[in-house]
Amino acid sequence: QQxxxxxxxxxxxxxxGISIINCAYENTAxxxxxxxxxxxxxxxxxxxxxxxxxxxxxxxRFTISFNxxxxxxxxHIMDSQPGDSATYFCAASxxxxxxxxxxxxxxxxIRP
Amino acid sequence: EPEVTQTPSHQVTQMGQEVIxxxxxxxxxxxxxxxxxxxxxxxxxxxxxxxxxxxxxxxxFDDQFSVERPDGSNFxxxxxxxxxxxxxxxxxxxxGTSGTKSYEQYFGPGTRLTVT
Numbered sequence: 001q002q003x004x005x006x007x008x009x010x011x012x013x014x015x016x017g018i019s020i021i022n023c024a025y026e027n028t029a030x031x032x033x034x035x036x037x038x039x040x041x042x043x044x045x046x047x048x049x050x051x052x053x054x055x056x057x058x059x060x061r062f063t064i065s066f067n068x069x070x071x072x073x074x075x076h077i078m079d080s081q082p083g084d085s086a087t088y089f090c091a092a093s094x095x096x097x098x099x100x101x102x103x104x105x106x107x108x109x110i111r112p
Numbered sequence: 113e114p115e116v117t118q119t120p121s122h123q124v125t126q127m128g129q130e131v132i133x134x135x136x137x138x139x140x141x142x143x144x145x146x147x148x149x150x151x152x153x154x155x156x157x158x159x160x161x162x163x164x165x166x167x168x169x170x171x172x173f174d175d176q177f178s179v180e181r182p183d184g185s186n187f188x189x190x191x192x193x194x195x196x197x198x199x200x201x202x203x204x205x206x207x208g209t210s211g212t213k214s215y216e217q218y219f220g221p222g223t224r225l226t227v228t
Contacts, residue, residue, distance in 0.1 A: 032215045036155075043116075043203050043219035044155060089155065093215065099145065099157035099168060100205075100217055 002027060004092050006103030014111050019077040021106045023090035026071065030092040034100065035064065035075050038087045044102075047088070048075070080110045114138040116220035118204050124226045125194055133189045133223045135204030143207040144187045145217060146179065148172070148200040155203065161187065194227045201225075 005024045013019045023033075031052055036044035050057045050064045050073065057064045063076040077084055090103040117136045125131050137144050146158040159169045161179050178190045187206075191198055201224050205217040 034216070036219075041222075043221045046216055046218065049216065099160055099170075100147075100155075101157065102155040104154045 002101055004090055004101055004103040006090050006106060008106060009104070010107040010109070012109045012111060013080045015080060015082060017080050017110075019080045019084065019108055019110070020074060021088055021090065021108070022072065022074045023103050024070075024072045025092050027092070027094060028071070029094040031095070032093040033064070033066065033073050034091050034093070035062075036089045036091060036102070038089065038105075044089060077108075080108075082110045082112055084108060085110045116204055116206055116218050118202075118220040118223050120223060121221065122224045122226070124228065127196060127227055128193050131191050131194055131225065133191075133202050133204075133225070135187045135189070135220055136185050137187055137204065137206030138208075138218060139185070140208065141206035141218075142209050143167075143217075144179075144181070145205040145207070146189045147203045147205060147219075149203065149222075150200045158189070158202075191225075194225075196227050199225060199227045 007022050034049035035047045037047045038044045048059050048062050048064055050066050052068050055066050061078045066073045087105045087107050089105050091100045093100050119134045123131055144161045147155050149155045157170050159173045159179055160167045176192045180188050201222045203222045204220040207217045
C-alpha cells in the first residue's frame, strides 16, 4: 500500500531521444507525486511534481503524465541531453506534512 | 537561492560509537525530515519533525535514533550506538508551510556515514 513501483531500473537513450520512466502506486490517498533527480554524491533535487487533479504537467523538456484510474504516472524527458544522465526517483506523498515515499530509482544514461 | 546544508559531508566512526549529524534547514521552513539512502538503494524516510516534536517516524527510527532542534537554525540526528548497517547517506530535508510550494521538500547534500 505504501509502495511506489518504478521501472525500468536503468535506461540508455541516445542524445536527442525521449527518455520515459514509469511508476505505479496503490494507495489512492496519495495526493502529491514529485520526481527527483539525483547526481552521484548529491542529494535528491526536486525536478517536477503533479497533483492528481491534472493529467499532465510540462516544465521545459520534462513532462509528467498522470493516469489516476490506472494509478500510474510517468516522466518524459524530451530531447535528452548528456547532462540529464542521473538517477531519477518517482515519489508520492499523501498529505501536505507527510513523508515522501520514493520509488526504487532509474539510472538514466544519455549517449552522445 | 536558499538551500539546506549538512555537516559533516563524511563521517567515519567505529561500531558502538555515537554520532551526531547536523543540518541547517532553509530559514523560514518549519517541517524537517531525515531520510537515508544505503548505497545503490532508494531513499528511505526516517523521521519528520514539526513544532519541536516528532510527527512521524519509520520502523528504522528505533530507540538508537533521536532528533533535536537545539536552537533556531540547526536540526540534528543522533545515533547513540552505531551499527555496521547504519552505514548510509543521510539526507536532511525541509519544507515550507504555505503557498503552492507547501508540499515541496528540499534536500541537503547529505552526510555519508561509514561505520567500521
